[in-house]
Amino acid sequence: MSLRDICIGTQVLGEGHLPIILPDIDMFFNGDLEIARGLIESVSKSGLRTIKTAILEDPMVVFDTPAEERYLCRDGSYKSVNYRSLIQKKVMTLDQHRELFNLIKSYGLNFIVSVYTLESVDFAVSEGAIAIKIASSNINFLPLIEKSARTGLPLLIDTGKSTLCEIFEARHAAYSANQDVKLIFEHSPAAPPAPIERQDLSFMNYLSNLLGEHAGLSHHSDDLLMIIASVAIGAKVIEFGLCRDNEADDQDVFHAVKEGQLMQLVENINRVNIALGDPYSRIDNEVMPNNGRMSLRAKQGLIAGTRMNLENVSFSFPPIGIPANEWARVQGKILKRNVQAGMPICNNDVEYE
Known part of the structure; x- marks a missing residue:
């Protein structure tokens, strides 16, 4: 009230x-x-x-x-x-x-x-x-x-x-x-x-x-x-x-x-x-950089054409790759380039139809 x-x-x-x-x-x-x-x-x-x-x-x-x-x-x-x-x-x-x-x-x-x-x-x-x-x-x-x-x-x-x-x-x-x-x-x-x-x-x-x-x-x-x-x-x-x-x-x-x-x-x-x-x-429309957020990481060496799933993708700090909260958007997508094990997976690594 x-x-x-x-x-x-x-x-x-x-x-x-x-x-x-x-x-x-x-x-x-x-x-x-x-x-x-x-x-x-x-x-x-x-x-x-x-x-x-x-x-x-x-x-x-x-x-x-x-x-x-x-x-x-x-x-x-x-x-x-x-x-x-x-x-x-x-x-x-x-x-x-x-x-x-x-x-x-x-x-x-x-x-x-x-x-x-x-x-x-x-x-x-x-x-x-x-x-x-x-x-x-x-x-x-x-x-x-x-x-x-x-x-x-x-x-x-x-x-x-x-x-x-x-x-x-x-x-x-x-x-x-x-x-x-x-x-x-x-x-x-x-x-x-x-x-x-x-x-x-x-x-x-x-x-x-x-x-x-x-x-x-x-x-x-x-x-x-x-x-x-x-x-x-x-x-x-x-x-x-x-x-x-x-x-x-x-x-x-x-x-x-x-x-x-x-x-x-x-x-x-x-x-x-x-x-x-x-x-x-705490209500802010602008997204502020925050190292306390995770992003996608290649669990193992991934080659172009690999379909991403939780068997080959994990998550790490800070958010230098695709943010973890966007996993539903990229799950099942195919990589268009190789990503080394332990490296972040970025939007330009992914094939979006």
Whole structure:
């Protein structure tokens, strides 16, 4: 299935293009813009052109209840914290978000944002976001999807912990709001980071074929090999958390890429993409010389008038005689001149009626 290319900022998403790499600083900086600056600078130095973050301006996106969120720590233990408190420390005012976006722009980077409220969609557009992300937790927030689709910006939809019914509903909502919406669906393996046998990376291609849309990976593993593998199987977008090397345990830190890993990771992604090559480069109407092909050879001394067969003809490299793939054409033909044993049999040695 051939899918239309999608322009996201200055990058093109589609077949034959480098996957769009999205380091997500999201709320790993917990409102500290100096920490954010360091992460942004690392992204800029890596040669990437786009960064991912979020607009989280209203703590009321989470009810003030005793509900808890559990996350995995680096030592393998789990920590539970009050869900509202966890979000509260990541909330920033719109002015602080604007300062963050200006900081990103000052490094020459574009930005994509996750949105959690209807108001934040308008703010994302006004501040110059080049695409909008719908987090997996919002896949059933259909009014948010509809409003985001109406902006005309490309829309990334995360499918983590979603049912196929929810995924189809989200897609339908987007197209109902804008029939020309540009959609990318992200496969998000189970969290906390699932073991390797539950990464299910092939679900990306399943999603793409099922929906007729581009698909990519929202990385959830402490093994960077999952990112490399996703490139090899055709991920069009690769999103991963990015935090400081010494970041304290917090939500999603366990499986986030560390600053010190970013440069090498980007290089490895680029190298794998280069290795994928161009599938059409092997299609060439011009026959190129190739020593790795056989041609006809006289098995024994052959005299003029000899009828060629597999008893008196064999095959040798390189193709300096009649090519081996033309044997059916010359089998049973009569030689019009002598050919010494071990020598190539050429077209001018053969009598063609």
